[in-house]
Amino acid sequence: MSAVVPVVRIQAEDFDVAAEIARLTRGRNDIGAVVTFSGLCRDEQGRLSALELEHYPGMAEAEISRIACEAIERWPLQGLTVIHRHGKIAPGENIVLVVAASAHRQAAFDAANFLMDYLKSRAPFWKKEHHSDGSEGNWVDAKDADDKAADRWKRPPSK
Amino acid sequence: MSTKLIYFAWVRERIGRPEEEVELPAGIETVADLLRWLKSRGEEYENALQYPDVIRVAINQEHVEHHEKIAGAREIALFPPMTGG
Numbered sequence: 299m300s301a302v303v304p305v306v307r308i309q310a311e312d313f314d315v316a317a318e319i320a321r322l323t324r325g326r327n328d329i330g331a332v333v334t335f336s337g338l339c340r341d342e343q344g345r346l347s348a349l350e351l352e353h354y355p356g357m358a359e360a361e362i363s364r365i366a367c368e369a370i371e372r373w374p375l376q377g378l379t380v381i382h383r384h385g386k387i388a389p390g391e392n393i394v395l396v397v398a399a400s401a402h403r404q405a406a407f408d409a410a411n412f413l414m415d416y417l418k419s420r421a422p423f424w425k426k427e428h429h430s431d432g433s434e435g436n437w438v439d440a441k442d443a444d445d446k447a448a449d450r451w452k453r454p455p456s457k
Numbered sequence: 458m459s460t461k462l463i464y465f466a467w468v469r470e471r472i473g474r475p476e477e478e479v480e481l482p483a484g485i486e487t488v489a490d491l492l493r494w495l496k497s498r499g500e501e502y503e504n505a506l507q508y509p510d511v512i513r514v515a516i517n518q519e520h521v522e523h524h525e526k527i528a529g530a531r532e533i534a535l536f537p538p539m540t541g542g
Contacts, residue, residue, distance in 0.1 A: 352466055357518035394542050423541025424466035437467045440538030
């Protein structure tokens with residue numbers, strides 16, 4: 299089996315989910331499952347007017363690529379795309395996309411889940427809130443739950 | 458040899474600049490040493506690095522733990538826990 303090279307993009311612009319699925323599946327007859335995860339900006343019951351995503355250029359691409367390569371090593375995938383936006387994002391807009399393609403569904407589900415858990419705790423992005431009432435927004439606090447979610451994918455040390 | 462330090466999110470805001478070039482004094486061997494030294498450089502650093510345990514560090518764009526050595530680092534980034542995704 300030829301090595302799958304993940305597509306990783308860090309961009310300010312929006313993405314088109316259907317186009318990204320088509321990019322992985324076009325001309326292929328061996329893919330039986332495509333799982334997509336889209337992360338969107340919430341307004342937190344009207345409290346937020348936007349989220350501003352700061353990132354570490356260079357490391358953001360490198361770290362997501364490292365996580366994507368680990369997913370390809372762990373699951374039999376036939377395609378993998380990860381797109382993460384930066385800059386100011388309004389409620390209802392896309393923030394992040396993972397598309398995982400495989401012959402059977404379980405690998406695609408697990409890989410997409412793993413990608414998101416790892417990305418949350420290791421990809422160098424930081425969210426700042428913009429409040430609807432114009433008051434100074436805060437930096438979003440990291441959640442312990444996200445670290446725990448990433449920990450469940452840790453493999454036992456190889457003997 | 459000078460080292461480039463880069464700051465993100467509230468670490469950047471509290472220190473008051475996105476990056477700087479520094480000459481590391483002798484004896485700064487680990488990430489923990491670096492954080493201790495930076496914290497002593499003034500009020501804004503003290504404010505940003507008040508709780509060094511929460512600060513995440515990357516050397517040459519890869520995550521490192523605080524006990525790791527910084528020898529050969531061209532670029533060291535300091536930032537809060539990440540909140541992407």
